[in-house]
Amino acid sequence: MPRILLFILITCYSSLLKANDIKSKRSIIFPKSEKINEYTTRIPFKLVDHLIVVEAQIHGQNGNFIIDTGSETMILNKVHFKNLYKHQKKDNQSFGVLEAIDNPYEKQVKDFVLQNFKLESLKSDVINLSHIEKSKKIKLLGIIGYSVLKDYEVFVDLYLNQITLSKVNKDGNKLDKKVYIEKIVDSLNFSLKNHTITLVGNINNKKVTFGLDTAAEFNQISKNLNKEILKYFTPKKRLTLIDASNNKKEVIAGKLHRVKLSETIYFGPMDTVLTNLRGINQAFGTDLDGVLGYEFFKQKRTIINYQKEKLYFINYPIQKH
Structure with missing residues (x-):
């Protein structure tokens, strides 16, 4: 079992x-x-x-x-x-x-x-x-x-x-000009579909559209994607997914590899579940291939600017051993 x-x-x-x-x-x-x-x-x-x-x-x-x-x-x-x-x-x-x-x-x-x-x-x-x-x-x-x-x-x-x-003002410019001590090292444009942050990236050079969600405990990837993409998902075990309305379904959990959002923004293997995203897309009015959540923010210190539809990134400190 x-x-x-x-x-x-x-x-x-x-x-x-x-x-x-x-x-x-x-x-x-x-x-x-x-x-x-x-x-x-x-x-x-x-x-x-x-x-x-x-x-x-x-x-x-x-x-x-x-x-x-x-x-x-x-x-x-x-x-x-x-x-x-x-x-x-x-x-x-x-x-x-x-x-x-x-x-x-x-x-x-x-x-x-x-x-x-x-x-x-x-x-x-x-x-x-x-x-x-x-x-x-x-x-x-x-x-x-x-x-x-x-x-x-x-x-x-x-x-x-x-x-x-x-x-921020209506153009997305901060009213406080000196917010961050840390240096912003990279940025990425996104599209706002209704209220959903939508990112276009790739897995092994195949186009994939992601939603970004701070409350997704695990990343999600659609089980209906091309096999050339899904071969970079390594299954590990089965989980039971519960949503905010207390509905449950069984999904396959594993590691997702080779996620890249730009030439400079890419990720190590991320905990991800393989599932059907039809419910999300129907509810959100989107056409997502996946959802990036906690695993994204664990690897990237991220600034979200909704008005400019832009993400900014700050590096994690280099750990000295």
């Missing part, structure tokens, strides 16, 4: 709706954030398995939020926000990677405060994330997605375990 290992793929899709909702005057605050100046703040995170998790306070509760570039909106965990009414129920469904998430709700968060950063009238989907909470053994208040992150340049640093958010 194959070895079974459960892991969570958090990626969610939330449709834009004109739903009724509740107005809340309370704020979301990150108590451990470090204010650099009026435009920039740093938030330490912990890795829960392969998920980037930040501590936060909302509506008098302390708990955790997952940082997820694959989620269109901010999502609150229904388990901790039960003051919902029928008029808040959304007219259509939100989507997880495998199937639709049933019975989503929408809640209005009046103020989102990040030190002196303030986002007003922020909509949040409310769905049941209790299975993720139980699996990861954390109090999960919700997920922070594209709708919050898009107005900032986002530095995801798995070396220092921190995220730096720096406010």
Whole structure:
């Protein structure tokens, strides 16, 4: 019998709706954030398995939020926000990677405060994330997605375990000109398909289109790709994949080799699962051949600029032995 290992793929899709909702005057605050100046703040995170998790306070509760570039909106965990009414129920469904998430709700968060950063009238989907909470053994208040992150340049640093958010203008230029002490050594253009960061690269010189997602615990590659590509995927074991809507399916896990995004940006072997990406592409309105997640950020200290549709990279320090 194959070895079974459960892991969570958090990626969610939330449709834009004109739903009724509740107005809340309370704020979301990150108590451990470090204010650099009026435009920039740093938030330490912990890795829960392969998920980037930040501590936060909302509506008098302390708990955790997952940082997820694959989620269109901010999502609150229904388990901790039960003051919902029928008029808040959304007219259509939100989507997880495998199937639709049933019975989503929408809640209005009046103020989102990040030190002196303030986002007003922020909509949040409310769905049941209790299975993720139980699996990861954390109090999960919700997920922070594209709708919050898009107005900032986002530095995801798995070396220092921190995220730096720096406010940008409509052209993507940082309002704070001196954010990074480290030197930016490379960059890469991407396309934004709805809210999905899309990268065009190759495996053994065969074109492959990837989505980039901070909450994908393992990379994914489509089992429908050309055999000339898939021969660089080395299978190791079977896993059970669980998405944000608690749907499960069995996949094959292994190592993916020879991933290259430009002449200078390439990767060593990455933990990857072989799966059907039809659900992701249907939900996201994309045509992805794969998803890059934790394994990408583990090898690349990455800055995301949504407005410029550009990634920037900072080297890991050279380890001295």
